[in-house]
Amino acid sequence: MPDQKDTFTQEEHFHDEWAKSIDVDDIDVDMFFTCPSCPENNIIRSWLGDIRGKRVLELGCGAGEASVFLAKQGAEVTATDISGEMLLVATRLAQKNGVTIATEKALSHDLPFPDNSFDIVYCANLLHHVDLEETVSEVRRVLVDGGVFVAWEPLAHNPVINVYRKMADQVRTADEHPLTMSQIKAIKKTFQSVQAEMTWFFTLAVFLKFYFIDRIHPNQERYWKKIIYDFDSIAKLYLFLEKIDRIFLKCFPFLKRYCWNVVLRCQK
Numbered sequence: 001m002p003d004q005k006d007t008f009t010q011e012e013h014f015h016d017e018w019a020k021s022i023d024v025d026d027i028d029v030d031m032f033f034t035c036p037s038c039p040e041n042n043i044i045r046s047w048l049g050d051i052r053g054k055r056v057l058e059l060g061c062g063a064g065e066a067s068v069f070l071a072k073q074g075a076e077v078t079a080t081d082i083s084g085e086m087l088l089v090a091t092r093l094a095q096k097n098g099v100t101i102a103t104e105k106a107l108s109h110d111l112p113f114p115d116n117s118f119d120i121v122y123c124a125n126l127l128h129h130v131d132l133e134e135t136v137s138e139v140r141r142v143l144v145d146g147g148v149f150v151a152w153e154p155l156a157h158n159p160v161i162n163v164y165r166k167m168a169d170q171v172r173t174a175d176e177h178p179l180t181m182s183q184i185k186a187i188k189k190t191f192q193s194v195q196a197e198m199t200w201f202f203t204l205a206v207f208l209k210f211y212f213i214d215r216i217h218p219n220q221e222r223y224w225k226k227i228i229y230d231f232d233s234i235a236k237l238y239l240f241l242e243k244i245d246r247i248f249l250k251c252f253p254f255l256k257r258y259c260w261n262v263v264l265r266c267q268k
């Protein structure tokens with residue numbers, strides 16, 4: 001098994017190489033927070049409300065879609081990532097959208113910021129790559145009293161998604177460890193209050209459509225990206241299934257653990 005240093009090196013290399021393939025002209029920042037098939041960011045947007053003047057930290061910013069969107073809403077945004085190349089992409093994306101973000105190459109469990117530095121910490125698809133306990137502890141440290149940590153992450157329990165993960169071995173890193181329900185309970189012990197919403201249950205049929213009908217292999221095209229940029233092609237199916245999800249999960253909440261993603265709002 002690789003040690004922690006080797007894992008960080010592999011993650012940095014993977015994301016540096018990915019960054020080199022990204023053209024910021026192809027990124028529609030607003031879609032990641034307004035498209036119906038990105039319910040996680042829509043939930044977070046409703047939770048955060050007016051963020052003008054708020055100091056926001058994004059962990060694992062990737063190409064910077066979230067950092068730039070939040071900056072467009074008037075927040076003072078600092079974007080961090082393990083990949084220097086991704087930070088360059090995020091900077092170019094901010095320039096394209098007419099906003100400014102600060103960037104810092106950093107590890108989520110060792111943040112170079114003083115205590116009580118931020119009103120909001122945001123991350124997406126980061127916690128399942130890192131040491132959860134150490135990262136959550138750092139997040140709490142850099143938040144002001146009453147500050148909010150919002151995140152969305154994949155869950156570990158759905159068999160369809162677990163098959164997808166195994167198939168998509170060329171577009172993911174080997175160290176991924178999707179969150180379990182016990183880990184979510186552990187997060188709740190760190191903060192004053194924690195709210196959790198689960199997304200994608202029957203709506204995961206969209207993935208089956210991509211594979212069996214459209215004949216698109218997960219290594220050929222990232223499904224999580226396709227559901228946003230090709231939303232028009234799945235709109236009727238997705239919106240129908242999403243209505244069923246809301247009703248079904250309300251009636252049978254014990255099945256929420258089998259959703260694809262969890263969205264968290266944690267208050268210090």
